[in-house]
Amino acid sequence: MPPIVSESYKEKKKNEILSSALACFAKKGFQAATIDDIVELSGISKGAIYNYFKSKDEIYLELMIKDTQETYEILTKNLSTCHCAIEKINYLFDVYLSVDVSSKDWQGKTIVHNEFKLYAARNKELMETLSARRNHFFIQLFAGIIKEGQESGEFNLNLNPETMANFFWSMIDGVFFQTIYNDYPYKEVLTEMKQLFMEKVKV
């Protein structure tokens, strides 16, 4: 028997669930948000949700994977239009500098993402997946830029590309985590970091 509904229909439905789930998780937190919350927000029945996802955990996981993917795609797409390594690093900092960290939406999302990482930290398998993805997508992406800069003569040859990549993402993650605090001078700190980092990498 052929499928009754098309693949694209299913994909659309899944995305509806995911986006509602993200909103719920952002609002209440992953553990506090309930399937019923998602049902209410999405207007999709509980049974249907379980047709698309095996469990609440799975919704969570897929959400994160999707988000990583999207972020990665946006970054690589935009990076490809840069003409040199310096410009690329510049662009990356500017992406994060231009975020509106005060929006409820963004704050909720940041919290969920970090919540998920901590949640995953207690699950060996999940953590391996996340570590691999982090390395594959983000570390390599940044390390590649460093290497590119070294080859083009823009950057100091003494730099270890992987270490610098970890340096960069640690700073970014550190800064965004702090945005949960009231009055965190987000822009000042990140600007300082940018300046420092640029000086460091340039020959």
Place this chain on the structure above:
Amino acid sequence: MPPIVSESYKEKKKNEILSSALACFAKKGFQAATIDDIVELSGISKGAIYNYFKSKDEIYLELMIKDTQETYEILTKNLSTCHCAIEKINYLFDVYLSVDVSSKDWQGKTIVHNEFKLYAARNKELMETLSARRNHFFIQLFAGIIKEGQESGEFNLNLNPETMANFFWSMIDGVFFQTIYNDYPYKEVLTEMKQLFMEKVKV
């Protein structure tokens, strides 16, 4: 009539509960760990736990406050033996460089602490408490060192002490958060940061 048990007895009991709770939270996470877990680990009855703490949330909060306090006391005590601002910054980096991030104990604790911050982030009142404490204890501590260095002529006068303090703790938090990932080159990154930061602050 004298009290049935001494204050120190009660203090001891409270600490027993807190340390068991920390172990449970570290193992399973705050939201996932149950009062029954704490009962089992501590050997203290459920009722007794509720005699000492009004709720699970309160246990959590007290735990964090205590930890902040202890960390702060250790840091200030040791910093007071340093002879100049540079030595102080050096000391702070070295404290974090010497942590054994691979120990189960330490990992658990890091996760719990971060979990708690995210949990608190959804609670206005709690967040205000946390923000105030962070500022009072950690930001001021570090900003004070910067100012000291500026007065002694060790540090660049252009630095904004508060921004640099936020810079420092953002890096530290960022680095420690990444330790949840497998193969995170913790020492390399932190060493690089130290070097960079020291260059930046010195005249």
Place this chain on the structure above:
Amino acid sequence: MPPIVSESYKEKKKNEILSSALACFAKKGFQAATIDDIVELSGISKGAIYNYFKSKDEIYLELMIKDTQETYEILTKNLSTCHCAIEKINYLFDVYLSVDVSSKDWQGKTIVHNEFKLYAARNKELMETLSARRNHFFIQLFAGIIKEGQESGEFNLNLNPETMANFFWSMIDGVFFQTIYNDYPYKEVLTEMKQLFMEKVKV
């Protein structure tokens, strides 16, 4: 898509829960009876009960409202077949005279109802609901009969209908409350009351 189950199915289920709850409350008292008791007696799961009622209090309240309604409907229906006010008063006394106060069922019900009233007496909102219902249903019903009798020339015009209504229901409630005592001469007392009351109201 049609609803999964019909409204009448849900109504039936709710009634099943309510009647089991009434039996449990009658047996042990509202505060002493537990949700688990209701689960056991009804064979309906705890979760299902909470799908139909938000709380134990709500079950209680609905039970009372339903009972008032039913009593009211029976009374009004039968009263409508009476040909004069005297006959109506007669009928009301006879309704209560014909009750089998010795039946376990009836005793349990009486106790629960009174328990509930006392419970409600400590809750402003609940009490207002109950007071309003008492006035709307029972006081007005009886006062209406008095007025009818006054208009038809059967009853003394000096009577205050509302006071007489309160008089009547105070007696009825007083008598039924006493049935909890062993050897309470229920029929004798009520018969005496009826005679006295009839003499009083007639011209």
Place this chain on the structure above:
Amino acid sequence: MPPIVSESYKEKKKNEILSSALACFAKKGFQAATIDDIVELSGISKGAIYNYFKSKDEIYLELMIKDTQETYEILTKNLSTCHCAIEKINYLFDVYLSVDVSSKDWQGKTIVHNEFKLYAARNKELMETLSARRNHFFIQLFAGIIKEGQESGEFNLNLNPETMANFFWSMIDGVFFQTIYNDYPYKEVLTEMKQLFMEKVKV
């Protein structure tokens, strides 16, 4: 070993506990009030309370017995100063007519008393005790007055003294129970009852 404290000391202590307990029960209800509430209000330790009373139930029971006793003593004492049966009945109605039913204190007490009766209604032994006390104290007291009036020629000889006694207390209990309702015209109803009753008993 002789007792360390005198009987009168113990009696005083017991009364302290009982009066605090009554206040607590009146405020929250017997089932809702906790031993800790009594501890707090009385300033007497939990252990001490259990030295004087075997259980919360026992406190309750003793309270009711004491109250009945006191009421009975006041009534008999005052009745003994009346010169005839009519005056006695008059006095009894007036006692209840002069109650300030709007006082929080009195309302609480009424609720507790009725709560207790309903609670006792589920306990065969307790109910037998209560029934016997009711009959011994209150029914006989009132029936005695009726008999006295019949002998003195004041009252109708057709009256059954016990039935009239039950009639009287049913009305009184009925009226007081209704005082839980907002806007219950307590005085009007009771005045009407008094008038009716007096007419009925007189020759």
Place this chain on the structure above:
DNA sequence: TATGAATGAGATTTCATTCAT
């Protein structure tokens, strides 16, 4: 596929009572 009623394990919290001091 979609629905949502049903399930029941499990979570937090309360509180009468005991008992070592």
Place this chain on the structure above:
DNA sequence: TATGAATGAAATCTCATTCAT
């Protein structure tokens, strides 16, 4: 006697997941 810390059974309510329709 007096104290109040300790106990732990038991209560209410939640919610991820299942499954008949």
